[in-house]
Amino acid sequence: MTLTTTAVRDIPPIRHDEAMDLAAAEYERFSALLHGLAPGDWETPTVCDRWDVRAVAAHVLGAAEACASIGENVHQMRLGRRVQRQLGLGHIVHGANEVQVRERAALDPAGLIDRWDRAVPRALRGRRRFPPFLRPVRIGFEAPLGRRPLGYLIDIVYTRDVWMHRVDICRATGRQPVLTAAHDGRIIADMVADWAATHRQAFTVHLTGPAGGSYTRGSGGATLDIDATDWAWTVSGRARGSGLLANPLPL
Known part of the structure; x- marks a missing residue:
């Protein structure tokens, strides 16, 4: 063959409408994974430094809630900058990630899943309706990505993050991720x-x-x-x- x-x-770029379809499907797959975890899975360490499965889920939940609410996004970025400086982290995104995990640390698995289920529709709505005039505004990403438009974050990065953490959880818990062409x-x-x-x-x-x-x-x-x-x-x-x-x- x-x-x-x-x-x-010749790989076509992912435009906004397709990006939102991919985001919806990826959120659905992550939801199915969370709902299918066994009680003992949540404390399993992952490849992500210092994060077990519950912490990875808390981070992904925090990102979804930031997509759902501009106020929550601003809160995470503002506090994330402070945490980044305190811990000597290389990029503000790591500070924001730390904030997401810390602020959801008290949630048990049922609480995390409940919050996730409620956050997903709002996150999709927030990403679909992100103001067009803000999409071209350029922000700094980790090297070697450099400065890229906010639209890249909204359309591409958030979905890649959920996808990669779905793989993280699957590998940590011995599951095969659902994958299609x-x-x-x-x-x-x-x-x-x-x-x-x-x-x-x-x-x-x-x-x-x-x-x-x-x-x-x-x-x-x-x-x-x-x-x-x-x-x-x-x-x-x-x-x-x-x-x-x-x-x-x-x-």
Whole structure:
């Protein structure tokens, strides 16, 4: 069988309407995962530094509540800046993440799930209706992403974050994540295009599994064969990468 290889320049960007469809589907999959966790799963350590499964869920909940409310978003950013300085964290996003986890630390699993179920429709509504005049405003992301529009955060980053933490929880608890070409493969392809644009090296990557695909940039570059989720796991910094995989894509 001949595999089709796609040039990264031909991967279509995810526009707002498609982004919101992907967000809705990803929230639904994360919801199903939370509802399916066993009581003993919640205290299982994850690859995320100092976070067990409950803390990861608290972070994702906090991000959803920030999407749902501008006031909550401002609160997390303002307090996150202070926490970032206190703990010597590299970027304000890590301070905001810490705030999200701390402020939801008293919630038990049932409370987390209940808050999540109530937050998701409001988060989607907030993201769908984010003011168009604010979308082009550029903000700073972690290196090597640099300064990008707020629309990139609203449409792309929030969904990638939920997706990656769904994988984190699945791997921590010994579950296989639900993966399809139409949903997860589209998210991965967009990540590949973003990753390629940050390091600009020639390559051919063959990503295997349900979310996989073959992608190329330029000619004469290295060739890589790896499972699609393992690729995301590595470039996000969850595993040490070498060669092409040493080029990061913060998730």
